[in-house]
Amino acid sequence: MTTKRTMTLNLTEAEMTALEELCEKKDLSKTAVLRQALRLYQMVDSRIERGDKLFFEDDAKKAKAEVMVL
Amino acid sequence: MTDVPLHIQRRADGSWIEAQILEGVKPPDLIVVEGEWAAERSQVMQELLKQGVPRPNWPQSLHWDWRKKAPQLKLLASAGFGLVSEKRWQGVMLTLTEPYATQLNQDKGKPLLYIDYLEIAPWNWAIPAIGQVGQFRGIGSILFWKAIRQSQEEGFHGRVGLHALPQAELFYEKICRMTPLGRDPSKQNLLYLELSRIEAERHLKEDNKS
Amino acid sequence: MTNMTKHNGPSREWLLKMADGEDAVQSTSVGGMAANLGVLPPVAAESQRVFGRLIEFARRARGLSVEQLATHADVDLAEIVDIEREDHFIPTPRTVYQLAQVLNLPSGRLTEVAGLTTPRSDVSAAALKFAARSEPTATLSAAEREAFEEFVKVLVEATDGG
Numbered sequence: 001m002t003t004k005r006t007m008t009l010n011l012t013e014a015e016m017t018a019l020e021e022l023c024e025k026k027d028l029s030k031t032a033v034l035r036q037a038l039r040l041y042q043m044v045d046s047r048i049e050r051g052d053k054l055f056f057e058d059d060a061k062k063a064k065a066e067v068m069v070l
Numbered sequence: 071m072t073d074v075p076l077h078i079q080r081r082a083d084g085s086w087i088e089a090q091i092l093e094g095v096k097p098p099d100l101i102v103v104e105g106e107w108a109a110e111r112s113q114v115m116q117e118l119l120k121q122g123v124p125r126p127n128w129p130q131s132l133h134w135d136w137r138k139k140a141p142q143l144k145l146l147a148s149a150g151f152g153l154v155s156e157k158r159w160q161g162v163m164l165t166l167t168e169p170y171a172t173q174l175n176q177d178k179g180k181p182l183l184y185i186d187y188l189e190i191a192p193w194n195w196a197i198p199a200i201g202q203v204g205q206f207r208g209i210g211s212i213l214f215w216k217a218i219r220q221s222q223e224e225g226f227h228g229r230v231g232l233h234a235l236p237q238a239e240l241f242y243e244k245i246c247r248m249t250p251l252g253r254d255p256s257k258q259n260l261l262y263l264e265l266s267r268i269e270a271e272r273h274l275k276e277d278n279k280s
Numbered sequence: 281m282t283n284m285t286k287h288n289g290p291s292r293e294w295l296l297k298m299a300d301g302e303d304a305v306q307s308t309s310v311g312g313m314a315a316n317l318g319v320l321p322p323v324a325a326e327s328q329r330v331f332g333r334l335i336e337f338a339r340r341a342r343g344l345s346v347e348q349l350a351t352h353a354d355v356d357l358a359e360i361v362d363i364e365r366e367d368h369f370i371p372t373p374r375t376v377y378q379l380a381q382v383l384n385l386p387s388g389r390l391t392e393v394a395g396l397t398t399p400r401s402d403v404s405a406a407a408l409k410f411a412a413r414s415e416p417t418a419t420l421s422a423a424e425r426e427a428f429e430e431f432v433k434v435l436v437e438a439t440d441g442g
Contacts, residue, residue: 027180032225039147040168043149046145076289079299091289129307164311187311195304208299208310215290215298237307245301277294 009034078155079207081196087155087206091216095150095162096143103152103159104177108146110192117200129237131169148186151216153209160188161209165217172229173251174264181219182229182264210238214246215277228270233260247272314421331394332337336364337428338383340420353378371393389435 011019022033044054054067074145077086095219104216116259142148153161162186169183188210196204233254234242239261242248248263289295302308339349346364350357355375363371371379376394380387420428 023177027177027227028225035146039145042146043168056180077292079296086292089289129309164337185310189309189311195307208295208302211295211298211300212289214308215294232310235307235309235311238305238309241302241305241308242310245298245305273294277290 076212078153078160078212080211081203081205081207083155089153089155089160089212091212092129092152092154093149095152095164099150099152100143100162103162107192114192114195114197114200117202118197121200123199124226127199129192129197142186149220151213151220153212155206156170157274159191160206161188161213162215163217165220166228167224170231172231172264173262174266175250177227177229177267180229181224181226182231183217183224183226185230185232188217188232210241211245215273218265218273222274227267228265228274229267230265230270231262233262235259235260239263241256303356329392332364333358334385334390334393334428334431335379335383337420337424338385338432341425341428342383349379349382351378353382355379378395385432393435406431 019030022028023030026033026036028036048063049053055064056067057064076089076091078089079085080087080209081141083107099256109224114129143150147166149167151158151163151165164187166184166186167181170182172182173266190209191205194204194206194209195202214230217230221228221230230248232242232248239250242263243250246265247269248265251264253259254262289296295344339346342354346360347357349355350360353360353375355378359371359375363375371394373391376391377387380390
């Protein structure tokens with residue numbers, strides 16, 4: 001196994017609630033949610049840095065909006 | 071969890087040979103893999119040409135180049151796994167934990183382990199048309215098993231998704247019991263399949279029982 | 281293979297059952313890396329990569345820059361760059377003919393390599409062998425030169441013979 005390190009997170013009430021809601025919705029532990037969030041954030045960041053753009057597409061409304069990141 | 075050391079079966083005499091599943095495959099490893107496999111692939115190609123085997127019957131993964139995948143392995147979301155035996159790479163698998171999510175109704179939107187690439191060494195391909203029987207059996211199955219275990223370790227309950235090459239559709243649908251969810255125009259129209267949590271648990275139960 | 285973790289695998293019984301299934305099908309390959317599937321006929325896709333390599337090697341063997349080749353052949357510079365760098369680029373018949381003249385290659389066989397006409401099997405075999413052995417580097421290594429010369433020989437022989 002890869003060595004893992006432990007850290008303490010200071011979250012506001014609202015942040016903790018959001019985290020718990022995501023845990024429930026995604027059926028994941030808190031650590032797993034944060035790990036997924038970090039993976040996605042890094043992936044998006046590396047694509048943006050390469051010059052790619054991030055879009056949200058709404059099939060029903062035929063709308064496409066660029067997401068401004070960073 | 072059963073704790074059997076991994077062995078793979080040699081097709082020629084049915085003997086079991088020691089093997090290892092390696093985690094943490096890195097870009098330099100992929101270059102080694104490509105070095106080992108490219109020469110072998112080219113031999114297979116020449117044999118197919120010599121025997122006049124029609125192109126649609128050729129292995130569809132004949133012209134993959136693993137080196138092109140190396141940069142992706144820098145991302146946290148990606149991981150590489152190898153199956154090594156007799157000091158050779160018998161199979162390789164690359165996975166992603168983002169940005170794919172389950173499409174199957176019962177777990178829609180929940181994360182899954184996406185198999186980005188899975189390939190077995192050309193000397194393990196069984197190509198009857200050129201009389202090649204393949205050295206080791208079940209390499210693809212072991213990597214598939216590893217994907218289920220990895221998905222569990224990630225907290226994804228064994229859910230797995232992948233785009234199968236046409237020649238491999240039958241394997242993932244019928245043998246691995248994945249659910250086909252339609253062709254994907256963004257992936258060369260390959261068939262997208264998912265392994266549900268229930269089927270993943272069934273696989274591991276069958277593995278444990280034995 | 282440093283810093284890698286070794287793991288145990290599935291039970292033999294499970295594996296045997298799955299391996300039987302695996303034997304009954306053609307493949308277990310996964311992924312969209314087979315980029316030409318359903319987009320281009322595979323033979324053409326394979327050919328074009330070989331064609332790009334061949335042109336690049338022939339140019340370098342003659343000590344020509346991309347610009348010089350474009351000028352001599354009266355072909356757009358961008359097209360030469362595309363031929364050498366883009367696997368799926370399909371050159372026009374005129375370009376293939378012009379390049380054949382400047383690089384002293386048989387134009388009929390060259391159109392086969394370019395994927396514009398169906399290649400003879402000996403040309404295909406030689407092309408694949410060439411593709412497998414060539415790497416785009418600045419100068420031709422001895423091995424590359426040998427691979428290149430062998431391929432050209434087959435092209436010329438194919439022309440003479442048929």
